Every structure is written in structure tokens, then in C-alpha cells.
Amino acid sequence: MTEAHEAFGRAIATYDDAAEIQKHSAHQLSLAFPNRENPVSLELGSGTGLMTNEFFRAYDNGQLLVTDANPSLVAHCSQKFKRAASMTLLAEEALDRLPSCSFDLIFSNMVFQWVSGDPNIAIARLQSLLAPDGVLVYATIGHRNFHRWRAHLKQHGLESGMREDLPEVWLGQYHEEIIPRDYGSARGFLDMLKRTGAHTSREGYLKHHMRAFKHACDQYDGSDEWHVVYGMLHASHAPAP
Numbered sequence: 001m002t003e004a005h006e007a008f009g010r011a012i013a014t015y016d017d018a019a020e021i022q023k024h025s026a027h028q029l030s031l032a033f034p035n036r037e038n039p040v041s042l043e044l045g046s047g048t049g050l051m052t053n054e055f056f057r058a059y060d061n062g063q064l065l066v067t068d069a070n071p072s073l074v075a076h077c078s079q080k081f082k083r084a085a086s087m088t089l090l091a092e093e094a095l096d097r098l099p100s101c102s103f104d105l106i107f108s109n110m111v112f113q114w115v116s117g118d119p120n121i122a123i124a125r126l127q128s129l130l131a132p133d134g135v136l137v138y139a140t141i142g143h144r145n146f147h148r149w150r151a152h153l154k155q156h157g158l159e160s161g162m163r164e165d166l167p168e169v170w171l172g173q174y175h176e177e178i179i180p181r182d183y184g185s186a187r188g189f190l191d192m193l194k195r196t197g198a199h200t201s202r203e204g205y206l207k208h209h210m211r212a213f214k215h216a217c218d219q220y221d222g223s224d225e226w227h228v229v230y231g232m233l234h235a236s237h238a239p240a241p
Ligand SMILES: C[S@@+](CC[C@H](N)C(=O)[O-])C[C@H]1O[C@@H](n2cnc3c(N)ncnc32)[C@H](O)[C@@H]1O
Pocket: 004, 005, 008, 009, 019, 022, 026, 044, 045, 046, 047, 048, 049, 050, 051, 067, 068, 069, 070, 073, 089, 090, 091, 092, 108, 109, 110, 111, 114, 115, 116, 198
């Protein structure tokens, strides 16, 4: 488990209140759920279960395997959704760990921006776990996310520590949203990130000088834009990469 996965576990108590955009994308994504009776389904990166909730709202008797990279979040969800099976799983390893499974529905809300390497490769590999008429739907953070904060730190000679290598085009992308939000100040913005467990820096990031960072924070007004991308893929007969 990485430092980022641990941070999500530490945010269990604050996540649901602070995760306004994640709740919004979970609901939007649920509108793309296929019209099926009780689909055999896999959720990647359940966190506290915002999206899991949408699943059971859509399918009273759906069969669900809930997974997350962090075992404490898996335990949290299996307490909350007793009907679901659960396991600790990294999205990148799903194909190797679930080789004989096939799912009618695979879904994931706000997780693929955290997978290591190229997220499109992880998505294509997950696609190969679909049953012949299965569907994979996801929402993720796009490459323009928080561009004001990143540009602001750059102007001050600092790095944000946020990922700079997200794809410009996601596999199966069918929709994207730019959502402006005003958090009032740098502190308000950083608090929101911390309360949702999303404040860890990418690997290899060198921490900046505290005084320079504080100065940059003082000059930041706390408003920025979220970039949310939605994707949908059907089963493919091509071998997984
Ligand atoms: C922003 S939260 C989203 C949680 C939930 N899907 C929701 O809609 O609120 C991201 C979650 O993905 C999990 N996660 C991050 N990287 C992962 C990976 N590579 N494989 C599986 N889960 C991962 C984290 O532990 C965390 O619970």
C-alpha cells in the first residue's frame, strides 16, 4: 500500500462530508449504468462507498465485488454493504488476481487518476475482465484539474506535487466537465484536499521550502476548476496490453 492509499484510509471520518465533487461524479456515472437485471459487478477503489451506494440504488439485487487498495476501506465497505463481497485489490493487478472472472459491469469513481503508470493501460486490462456484453464505466480526474493552483505555484518557482502525466484523451471517454469552485483561500483549498485524503504528492516530488510555500499560499485566492472525465467501454475481443 502506498502513502496515497494510506491517506485515503485516514480520511474515512471526513471524506463523505468533504467529497462534494466525488458525490456529483458518482451520481452522474450512475446514469450510465446499463439497464440490466442484477448484473455481476466489480467496483474498483470503493473508498467509503459513495459509488457503491449508487450501485445498490440502481440494482436492488446486484451481485457486487467491492475492492480498494486500502484494506481499512474494504473493511469499512463490507460493514456498510453486507450483501457485497469484498477484497483488497490494486486496479493495476486486477487482471492477474481475478483471471477467471467475467463481469457484466465494472465501475470506478475517481480512482484511475491514482493508478501507477498510464491509466489507459490499466483501463484496457480491466476491460478484458468483461463478459461478452459487459460494460465498464468510470469517472476520473482529467489533466486540466486544478490548473490555477498548479500555475500559481509555478509562478512562485514551486511544484504542486500533483500528477502532471494524466492522459489528454482517456480510453472510452464520452463526456467531461469543468467545475469551478471557490474554497476562499489556499488553506480552504488544502483543507478540502486533506479531508478527502487527496493531499499526498506524486512519487519523486521534492518538498518545497516552507517559507516560499507559505508566501505563495498567502497570494492564492482559493478558487480553481475541477476537470472530471467520464468513460465507457464495452467488451473487446482484443488481448489485454
Ligand atoms: C478519491 S477516492 C474515491 C472513492 C470512491 N470511489 C468514491 O466514489 O468516493 C479514491 C479511492 O481509490 C483507492 N485507490 C487509489 N489507488 C488505487 C489503485 N491503484 N487501485 C485500487 N484502489 C485505489 C483509494 O484507496 C481510495 O479509496
